[in-house]
Amino acid sequence: MNIFKKTIISVLASLFIMTNVYADKIKIGTEGAYPPWNSKDASGKLIGFEVELAWTLCRYIGKQCEIVEQDWDGMIPALLMRKFDAIMAGMSITDERLKTINFSQGYADEVAQLAVMKGSDLEGMDTPSGINLSIGGSSVNKALKTIESALAGKTVCVQTATIHQNFLDSGDVGSVNVRTYKTQDEVNLDLTSGRCDVALAAAVAFTDYAEKSGKPVVLVGPTFSGGAFGNGVGVGIRKGGSGAIGERDAQLLKDFNMAINKARKNGDISRIATKWFGFDASM
Amino acid sequence: MELLAFGDTGWGDELFYATLMTIAVSITAMLIGFLFALIFTPLKLSKYKLLNLIGNFYTTVIRGVPELLVIYLFFFGGSGAIMFVASMFGYYEYIEINAFITGSFAIGIISGAYSTEVFRGAIQSIDKGQFEAAKVLGIKKYIQFYKIILPQMLRLAIPNLSNVWQITLKDTSLISVTGLVEIMRQSYIAAGSTRDPLFFYSFAAVLYLLLTFLSMKLINRLEIKYSRGF
Amino acid sequence: MDLELMINSFPKLLNASVITLKLLSLSLFFGLFIGLLFAVMRMSKNFILNKFSYGYSYLFRGTPLLVQIFIIYFGFGQIEFIRDSFLWIILKEPYWCAIIAFALNTGAYTSEILRSAFQTIKKGYIEAGKSLGISSKIIFYKIQIPIAIRQSLPAYGNEIILMLKGTSLASTVTLMDLTGVAKYIISTTFKPIEVFIVAGSIYLFMTFIVHNLIKFLERKYNY
Numbered sequence: 001m002n003i004f005k006k007t008i009i010s011v012l013a014s015l016f017i018m019t020n021v022y023a024d025k026i027k028i029g030t031e032g033a034y035p036p037w038n039s040k041d042a043s044g045k046l047i048g049f050e051v052e053l054a055w056t057l058c059r060y061i062g063k064q065c066e067i068v069e070q071d072w073d074g075m076i077p078a079l080l081m082r083k084f085d086a087i088m089a090g091m092s093i094t095d096e097r098l099k100t101i102n103f104s105q106g107y108a109d110e111v112a113q114l115a116v117m118k119g120s121d122l123e124g125m126d127t128p129s130g131i132n133l134s135i136g137g138s139s140v141n142k143a144l145k146t147i148e149s150a151l152a153g154k155t156v157c158v159q160t161a162t163i164h165q166n167f168l169d170s171g172d173v174g175s176v177n178v179r180t181y182k183t184q185d186e187v188n189l190d191l192t193s194g195r196c197d198v199a200l201a202a203a204v205a206f207t208d209y210a211e212k213s214g215k216p217v218v219l220v221g222p223t224f225s226g227g228a229f230g231n232g233v234g235v236g237i238r239k240g241g242s243g244a245i246g247e248r249d250a251q252l253l254k255d256f257n258m259a260i261n262k263a264r265k266n267g268d269i270s271r272i273a274t275k276w277f278g279f280d281a282s283m
Numbered sequence: 284m285e286l287l288a289f290g291d292t293g294w295g296d297e298l299f300y301a302t303l304m305t306i307a308v309s310i311t312a313m314l315i316g317f318l319f320a321l322i323f324t325p326l327k328l329s330k331y332k333l334l335n336l337i338g339n340f341y342t343t344v345i346r347g348v349p350e351l352l353v354i355y356l357f358f359f360g361g362s363g364a365i366m367f368v369a370s371m372f373g374y375y376e377y378i379e380i381n382a383f384i385t386g387s388f389a390i391g392i393i394s395g396a397y398s399t400e401v402f403r404g405a406i407q408s409i410d411k412g413q414f415e416a417a418k419v420l421g422i423k424k425y426i427q428f429y430k431i432i433l434p435q436m437l438r439l440a441i442p443n444l445s446n447v448w449q450i451t452l453k454d455t456s457l458i459s460v461t462g463l464v465e466i467m468r469q470s471y472i473a474a475g476s477t478r479d480p481l482f483f484y485s486f487a488a489v490l491y492l493l494l495t496f497l498s499m500k501l502i503n504r505l506e507i508k509y510s511r512g513f
Numbered sequence: 514m515d516l517e518l519m520i521n522s523f524p525k526l527l528n529a530s531v532i533t534l535k536l537l538s539l540s541l542f543f544g545l546f547i548g549l550l551f552a553v554m555r556m557s558k559n560f561i562l563n564k565f566s567y568g569y570s571y572l573f574r575g576t577p578l579l580v581q582i583f584i585i586y587f588g589f590g591q592i593e594f595i596r597d598s599f600l601w602i603i604l605k606e607p608y609w610c611a612i613i614a615f616a617l618n619t620g621a622y623t624s625e626i627l628r629s630a631f632q633t634i635k636k637g638y639i640e641a642g643k644s645l646g647i648s649s650k651i652i653f654y655k656i657q658i659p660i661a662i663r664q665s666l667p668a669y670g671n672e673i674i675l676m677l678k679g680t681s682l683a684s685t686v687t688l689m690d691l692t693g694v695a696k697y698i699i700s701t702t703f704k705p706i707e708v709f710i711v712a713g714s715i716y717l718f719m720t721f722i723v724h725n726l727i728k729f730l731e732r733k734y735n736y
Binding site for chain 2: 571572574575576577578579580581583584587588589590591592674678679680681682684692695705706709710712713716717720721
């Protein structure tokens with residue numbers, strides 16, 4: 001009877017419900033649709049800055065890893081329901097997200113910028129080359145006013161549940177006609193089709209698209225940082241709760257912070273960033 | 284055409300496997316749906332109000348809420364529910380259900396609601412006199428079910444079940460949230476990567492048409508087989 | 514369960530269901546005309562019209578609605594001559610893309626419902642009309658159509674409910690319908706279950722209303 005029971009349970013476990021047999025394996029969730037941060041090639045393989053960095057960090061932590069694909073709009077809910085243990089998906093560290101999950105220290109800087117098609121009347125917007133919303137001041141306020149009047153009456157497109165959406169919804173640039181998309185790819189498509197007048201995302205997402213598609217996408221206005229844009233991109237991890245699982249999550253946070261320190265010191269992050277972005281976006 | 288090349292340069296092999304995945308998920312979901320129908324059809328036909336209520340709740344809710352929401356709710360809620368059940372048995376570790384089972388169950392729940400309605404309709408349209416005749420002849424209940432109700436029910440149900448199959452097959456296009464790479468998700472990935480949505484979505488449409496066409500041929504054969512008189 | 518979130522999101526979701534209902538009613542309106550047109554074509558003796566109608570219905574019933582929306586929205590948006598033509602005034606708007614996709618889809622199902630209704634009309638009615646010297650035009654409008662409507666009410670009621678659920682896919686092309694707003698709330702609160710339960714209940718309420726409305730009409734036209 002006992003053997004019978006055991007067999008059934010093990011068959012069920014292998015066939016249907018995979019209990020976490022490899023408790024030591026770290027599962028990392030990524031989107032696979034945000035090049036050059038993370039994307040998929042024609043052979044269906046996940047590639048990009050974060051995919052390569054993830055393998056490096058896992059080596060430093062000394063555990064096996066598995067990278068799991070997850071739609072962006074379900075990323076944090078999927079982490080919370082334990083589909084994976086960590087997020088590396090170009091996710092910026094923001095106060096809003098910190099209410100729900102933890103972040104490791106930042107490993108890269110995401111520079112956000114507006115983009116338009118060549119010939120748009122937004123080209124040549126008169127603003128400083130970069131503004132930091134956390135610092136503020138009169139020049140930042142002036143720039144925000146300039147952007148507000150430039151965006152008035154325009155359809156501004158962003159990927160859903162991003163810092164870019166949060167910024168446009170924050171009221172810093174008045175009330176904007178925002179349109180949200182499931183992926184950055186869709187934003188890019190509708191920017192070129194003309195359904196979007198302007199788009200906001202990581203500057204590299206636009207330059208990467210312009211380069212690969214040959215479409216005349218140009219960046220306009222200042223680069224954004226601070227405030228709603230958060231403090232760099234980090235590894236998202238569940239807040240350690242009580243019990244064994246909570247302890248494991250807390251340990252994972254320490255492990256990732258340690259691994260990022262080592263990777264930074266050894267120049268791995270700079271090297272991988274330069275490879276994928278064309279410049280050193282590490283932090 | 285090079286977009287459809289097999290190997291590492293094109294999307295041909297990926298789309299081929301995605302098509303197999305769509306078929307596998309659809310069939311599994313349909314079977315899971317039958318299991319649900321097996322439970323809920325008797326509830327809906329039961330004499331007891333409470334059982335009736337449970338049966339009706341299932342079919343009404345599932346058929347009244349968009350498939351997308353049912354899938355999301357199952358995907359995000361299902362694993363929480365399983366862990367809750369496991370915790371009652373003193374198991375507090377991670378439990379992970381693989382994407383295939385999650386996807387099949389999500390669609391299976393929906394498919395089951397439609398199958399339940401089909402079976403209920405089929406049973407109800409069987410002449411009441413037959414039950415009485417069987418009773419008078421002293422035929423046992425389970426023999427009555429297997430030898431009298433089931434064969435007639437199948438014959439009545441097959442045309443409508445083929446509709447359920449079509450619904451099930453098409454609903455698999457909505458399970459991208461579970462991460463299962465079927466036709467729709469693969470086309471989505473390819474369209475994003477190659478920036479050619481028109482080609483890949485049209486190709487996806489062709490693949491679905493092919494699947495519906497072939498399965499209808501197969502079902503028609505079954506129908507002819509079972510519609511012979513007794 | 515975050516009850517507070519459920520209560521707070523309820524008015525926002527209720528507000529968004531207005532868009533859902535707008536999408537539904539416009540799609541059904543156009544879909545009915547498309548369905549009628551193709552049902553008549555299908556019954557025509559002209560081979561080309563007949564096959565065209567058959568092909569249309571097969572195409573739209575044999576592929577998922579999601580694929581149809583994506584082709585119309587993302588697919589057509591990439592074709593330059595469409596972008597340069599007058600069509601772009603309509604296709605530029607996600608709202609109209611969704612309605613076009615929904616109307617074409619429900620049109621295909623409606624044409625099948627109407628066709629089978631027309632076919633079940635007893636030949637006798639038409640012959641009786643003819644022998645009374647009523648013109649075939651009047652027979653069509655005064656006899657065939659009313660009978661067909663009554664015949665097809667139950668099936669059409671199901672189609673309305675399927676379409677209501679189908680409108681949730683409008684959220685995939687950026688529209689802020691009931692599902693779109695639900696996803697938006699989740700994007701800032703990260704609590705999908707609570708929000709989807711509220712959204713689902715609103716959908717359920719709407720199907721309940723449609724269901725009973727059709728039941729009422731069925732009773733009314735049952736003589």
